[in-house]
Amino acid sequence: MAQVINLQAGDRISLVCRATKKGNGVSINEHFFFPTPIGTVSDGMISEPDAYAKALTQELANHGMKNVTEVNVCLASGKTATREVVLPKLKDKQLASLIKSNADEYFPVDMSQYKLSYTVIGDEEEVVASKSDGTEDKDGKAAAKTTTRSTGKQRVLIKAAPKEVLNSYVSLSQKALFHLRTIDSAQNALYQALKNVKLQGTVMYVDIGSVRMDCTFLKDGKFVMQRSFTYGGDEMIxxxxxxxGMTEENYFEAFLELTNPEKNSIEKDLAEDLLSRCVSSITRAADYLRTTKNMQVDGIVLLGTCAHLPFLREAIQEQSGIDVAFIENIKETAPLVNGSADLARYLSCASCIIDSINLTPDAYLANKAKKGFTFGGGTSDSFMVPIIIAVVLVAVGVVLGLMSVLGYLSKKQELANIQTEMEQLKPAKDAYDAYISYQQDSDSLDVIKNDAGGNNKKLRDFFEEIEAKMPSDLLVMDAQCNASTVTLTCQCQDLDGVANVISDFRKFESIEITNVSVPTISLDKSETGEKTENFTITATLAPDGSAANPQTASSDGTTSDGTTDSSTTDTTTESDSSAQ
Incomplete structure (x- = not known):
């Protein structure tokens, strides 16, 4: 849960409190004030955000408020400008647009450097009747009782604040890690706190700070006007x-002495002399109301950090002739501060949460609306956001870790399942390996079979054919065979037999004759002593399924295609010569 403080940064003294809305007002809870570090605040602007943020966070820690995450700012600065105007009754957006379009008429400055805001303070009224009420004012003139009615228009209080001042609080929130909730003007905050007070007559409320005084005039609870002065309690301090014989570093010590009746020893004449400018300004403000609005101030109420400077109340009452009281001592206003002089210092600061005019810079608001928070520049929970981010990162880490573990376990289980399946499939693998081995052996056998069946078959075919067709007068003396050829050494009785044998061989389908040697005559070594013709035939084994000798040779050596076999002819001729 966000812990919120209200802050009013003064040039000399800074106010901090926690407040909650209570009906139409506020209830002030924890509170403290501390000396503003020298040079860190100038007329309400944070000129040194780093140094001021350091001092503020230290003071918060010292007062048990170190977990603060949000801040409401009550801006008290003479650099802001206020203008009351009368405008038609319009809806908020239309009214804001009208004010913006006429801003240059209201404030003769470069409006690009200012932020505008406004608050409606009531209907415009006009006097319709006036009569004496039987009393006299302080000048002895008859006091009149007036009757008014609404004109149908409304009174609007417009505030213009320099962006430079407003952005200094954005910088402060960034340095202190606060979310900037709102920036309200001290004048508006005081008006919002007082407008519901049922105090009759015209009352002048004076909020007295160290370097400024804000005067708010209300008549029967209705806003009349405001006046501000750029000096205050420092006139005495x-x-x-x-x-x-003190120094500027002793400012806070001097302030505490002067605002404590038991400690201050300043003489009345000196006090009145030192406070004369403040007293005369308050008196002139009351006179201004009387002369410009024809209203008599019925009472003056003092509040603020320097309201209790010695002899201030008495000097104002003596010079103005108007009853002066502290806010905590009036029955109608005492509930605002629980009847405490101490709490009276914080009324403006605490009341900035009632109905703020919100001077927060537009860029900051736009960034907040866009992102939902502006980490490093104020977040709705400046300390919670980093914690949430850390928790989310840890959660993501845990989830990723669990996913990794689950993934590992899943893969491990998958591996175990695969190993089980491999064990179950091992017999099938063995069978498959055996099949592959058998298939390889079978292929090898087929190769051997093919090799064995190729040329051997050719030879077998040849010998089967020669056995079936071999001439009766042929005698095979020798046979030499290899994978592709056959060489036969043959013997016949005469050349006619040789011719017939050669002719018959040419008709074989299993061979193709490639060469025939010249026949030679030899004597038979047997007892008969007959002559024989010896010759050699070389043939090529025919390819499977084809006829080796499609041609046939005639007995005269002529083939069927009409060519002459020269080897046969030559052999015959030579044989004949030998015989002769």
């Missing part, structure tokens, strides 16, 4: 420091 700074001279007091000098008189006491």
């Amino acid at each position: 700074i001279p007091y420091i000098e008189r006491q």
